[in-house]
Amino acid sequence: DVKVTQSSRYLVKRTGEKVFLECVQDMDHENMFWYRQDPGLGLRLIYFSYDVKMKEKGDIPEGYSVSREKKERFSLILESASTNQTSMYLCASSPPGLVSEAFFGQGTRLTVV
Amino acid sequence: EDKVVQSPLSLVVHEGDTVTLNCSYEVTNFRSLLWYKQEKKAPTFLFMLTSSGIEKKSGRLSSILDKKELFSILNITATQTGDSAIYLCAVWVRSQGNLIFGKGTKLSVKP
Structure with a gap:
């Protein structure tokens, strides 16, 4: 079963902190993506x-x-977190070529206070 | 600029109704169009469409693509409360693989 794993489901960080969001996939996919929703x-x-x-x-x-x-x-880095970066972050991966689905992780809900 | 536009943005129906969700696109180097369903977590894949006029079907859900008019529709017949979700349309563009999404349609099915 394919899997994309994001390291945290929920995170609370302070303004100005450096934040790392990690994403790991076990499908040997070439393409990886970071979205915010x-x-x-x-x-x-x-x-x-x-x-x-x-x-x-x-x-x-x-x-x-x-x-x-x-x-x-595939890691996403917020160099200096700000409150407007409070969001749901979704990682995805896909094989090469543009005729396949993208597989999503469960998402990380980041709150910057 | 590549864009994907979904309509309506939200929709409230009653169980048993049939709904049609729309997705239009203006992109460079279109490759394929995807539909996803998102409840309170990660989007789950529904359909991928690459050719015009060929309907994809899964149970009460079906979808079709029109590459001439640059749109796709997602139909849900005999809706159930479990169909309540955000439905996302996405398009693969460009040679390096950029998957862009519309804003989604939030469907609420009332009992």
């Missing part, structure tokens, strides 16, 4: 990666960075 705005792509050490900016990369040192792991 906010009411009324849907899923917005922050970054995606199509290979180890490769990354591409999505629609809203400001305030975020990513790291993909191993194929199975």
Whole structure:
């Protein structure tokens, strides 16, 4: 059974902290994605990666960075958390090619206070 | 700019009703369109559509794609309270693999 695992379901962090959100997939997928989901705005792509050490900016990369040192792991980093980064963060992975489903993790609800 | 637009944004129906959810897109290098259902957790996959006019069906859910008019519909017949969820439409674009989503349709099915 395919699995995408996000390290935390809920996180509370203080403004200015450096925050790491981890995502691991066990399907040997090349593509991995980070989205944030906010009411009324849907899923917005922050970054995606199509290979180890490769990354591409999505629609809203400001305030975020990513790291993909191993194929199975894709990390999202908030360099200095702010209250407007309070959101649900979803990680996904998919095989190469653009005719397959993307598999999602359970999400991390991050609150920045 | 690539975009995916879903309508309506929210919908309230009664059990037994039939609903049609819409998804239109304007993207570069369209590859395929996906539908997901999201309850209180991760989105779960429903359908993938790549060819026009071919209906995909699973139980009471069905979907079809029109690549000429750039839209897809998701139909749910004989709705049940368990169908209450956010339905997401997403499109694969560009050669590197960028999956972009619409804002979703929030469906509420009342008993």
